[in-house]
Amino acid sequence: xxxxxxxxxxxxVSSFAxxxxxxxxxxxxxxNAIDANTIKKIFTGKAKSFxxxxxxxxLTQGDSSAVTSEFNEKVLKKSSSQLKAYWSKLxxxxxGTPPKEASSxxxxxxxxxxxxxxIGFVKQGSADGSVKVIQSF
Amino acid sequence: xxxxxxxxxxxxxxxxxxxxxxxRINGFASIYGGKTLDNxxxxxxxxxxxxxxxxxxxxxxxSSDLSEGLSATAQILARGNNDFNAEFEWAxxxxxxxxxxxxxxxxxxxxxxxxxxxxxxxxxxxxxxPPQSVxxxxxxxxEGVSYLYTSYLSEWDSSLQLIYxxxxxxxxxxxxxxxxxxxxxxxxxxxxxxxWFTARLAYLVTETTIDLSGSAELSALIGGLQAYGLTxxxxxxxxxxxxxxxxxxxxxxxxxxILLDAEYTxxxxxxSIFAKQQQYYISLGYQFDSVTLSLTYENNDDENSRDQxxxxxxxxxxxxxxxxxxxVPNSEPAIYLQDLTNSALASQRASSDTYSFAFKxxxxxxxxxxxxxxxLEDDITGVNTGLLIFGVDLVF
Numbered sequence: 001x002x003x004x005x006x007x008x009x010x011x012x013v014s015s016f017a018x019x020x021x022x023x024x025x026x027x028x029x030x031x032n033a034i035d036a037n038t039i040k041k042i043f044t045g046k047a048k049s050f051x052x053x054x055x056x057x058x059l060t061q062g063d064s065s066a067v068t069s070e071f072n073e074k075v076l077k078k079s080s081s082q083l084k085a086y087w088s089k090l091x092x093x094x095x096g097t098p099p100k101e102a103s104s105x106x107x108x109x110x111x112x113x114x115x116x117x118x119i120g121f122v123k124q125g126s127a128d129g130s131v132k133v134i135q136s137f
Numbered sequence: 138x139x140x141x142x143x144x145x146x147x148x149x150x151x152x153x154x155x156x157x158x159x160x161r162i163n164g165f166a167s168i169y170g171g172k173t174l175d176n177x178x179x180x181x182x183x184x185x186x187x188x189x190x191x192x193x194x195x196x197x198x199x200s201s202d203l204s205e206g207l208s209a210t211a212q213i214l215a216r217g218n219n220d221f222n223a224e225f226e227w228a229x230x231x232x233x234x235x236x237x238x239x240x241x242x243x244x245x246x247x248x249x250x251x252x253x254x255x256x257x258x259x260x261x262x263x264x265x266x267p268p269q270s271v272x273x274x275x276x277x278x279x280e281g282v283s284y285l286y287t288s289y290l291s292e293w294d295s296s297l298q299l300i301y302x303x304x305x306x307x308x309x310x311x312x313x314x315x316x317x318x319x320x321x322x323x324x325x326x327x328x329x330x331x332x333w334f335t336a337r338l339a340y341l342v343t344e345t346t347i348d349l350s351g352s353a354e355l356s357a358l359i360g361g362l363q364a365y366g367l368t369x370x371x372x373x374x375x376x377x378x379x380x381x382x383x384x385x386x387x388x389x390x391x392x393x394x395i396l397l398d399a400e401y402t403x404x405x406x407x408x409s410i411f412a413k414q415q416q417y418y419i420s421l422g423y424q425f426d427s428v429t430l431s432l433t434y435e436n437n438d439d440e441n442s443r444d445q446x447x448x449x450x451x452x453x454x455x456x457x458x459x460x461x462x463x464x465v466p467n468s469e470p471a472i473y474l475q476d477l478t479n480s481a482l483a484s485q486r487a488s489s490d491t492y493s494f495a496f497k498x499x500x501x502x503x504x505x506x507x508x509x510x511x512x513l514e515d516d517i518t519g520v521n522t523g524l525l526i527f528g529v530d531l532v533f
């Protein structure tokens with residue numbers, strides 16, 4: 001019985017975690033106006049620069065992480081299978097390369113804090129002063 | 138030519154030591170089984186004995202950014218219907234002129250169809266086998282250059298590709314391996330899309346040469362026409378640097394859970410034995426979360442035009458004003474070359490309707506299972522052929 005309660009508690013926590021919200025972050029010096037549509041374009045390889053002309057490099061997280069699924073669904077409006085099929089079409093025709101992957105929120109934070117060209121996402125609330133949150137979903 | 142790819146590959150492998158460029162490795166694979174539903178029927182290379190090779194393939198792609206906008210890509214593909222011999226399917230260099238424009242050179246895919254670019258990547262589409270009435274050309278790559286320009290107008294993405302190059306391969310024209318070349322191939326491929334709608338137009342022109350010596354009947358007919366000095370008529374059978382075109386129009390809709398794809402293509406090799414070919418398909422699909430169901434109808438219609446018939450005279454006038462019948466020498470009763478030519482032209486007639494039902498199940502983020510039931514009705518012979526294929530596509 002105890003096990004069941006623990007399991008249910010875990011399920012509850014994980015379902016909360018799945019809807020924790022996503023913060024999209026950039027380097028603090030990045031002053032560009034970046035709306036949801038621009039984020040979508042950068043993460044689907046359709047835009048390669050920010051409004052000021054500097055290079056925009058998207059940074060994603062692993063397929064299996066909850067924050068990635070949430071970002072893909074809320075911002076890119078694609079399931080992970082659809083996104084994989086989308087990138088397959090570009091990768092195997094030399095027309096595009098999927099975003100680089102970081103392994104955790106902490107890695108995204110440290111990479112973005114040190115590179116003005118990067119744009120990444122982390123679980124809502126995990127961003128610190130080293131980065132700038134531009135949008136929350 | 139193989140040597141060139143091999144040295145390109147070698148370059149890519151060694152480049153990291155010099156420039157710290159990273160080599161990305163991606164791959165895809167398909168494992169398919171299939172069989173026709175009735176005894177002694179065959180279609181798309183399948184017979185009534187279950188076959189695991191025909192639709193199976195395995196590929197590895199290596200790509201490397203060499204800095205300053207230059208990148209190299211090679212795709213090595215092993216097809217089951219080629220005994221899994223690994224061959225360079227693609228090998229090219231790409232230079233990014235700007236964020237919107239890139240130029241590539243090497244061995245690349247010819248943009249015949251909407252799904253041409255990723256025809257081998259089964260994971261990227263919903264059929265187990267793309268509609269074969271339209272996707273019917275047995276060669277898919279060319280050697281040359283390609284210029285790609287992409288632009289974004291509010292919600293619309295436009296992609297314009299221009300190609301120039303040549304093809305040297307074995308066509309499946311009369312036999313399954315007729316040596317041939319396409320030269321001075323020019324093409325335009327334009328697509329416009331938004332979140333849920335895609336429209337595409339493509340037009341290619343080329344000069345086609347196909348060696349017909351694989352067919353004893355056609356070789357004899359060409360030889361016979363030439364013996365009577367009927368070179369114009371024999372040129373109308375032969376495929377020697379004949380002007381050819383290929384035109385395609387297509388649309389795709391992916392609205393909420395509804396999928397709709399349709400493509401129409403036509404092509405013709407002027408002044409040749411080959412008929413003008415016209416074909417289209419329309420496919421409706423519905424996506425239930427990880428399962429996609431599709432219904433597809435295809436139509437094919439090939440026919441030589443009326444004015445190509447009866448071009449061979451039944452008799453010619455000899456040097457002394459004597460009428461000489463144009464017949465097969467010593468044939469009794471006389472077999473007229475006119476009749477033989479007409480029947481060779483008529484033999485290119487084809488007409489068929491095809492119906493398919495496809496099931497796709499994304500059971501893994503990198504893999505999908507598909508099964509497809511296809512029925513082809515040949516309107517000329519009246520023969521109906523059923524085919525079941527099923528398998529797994531993956532990307533890695």
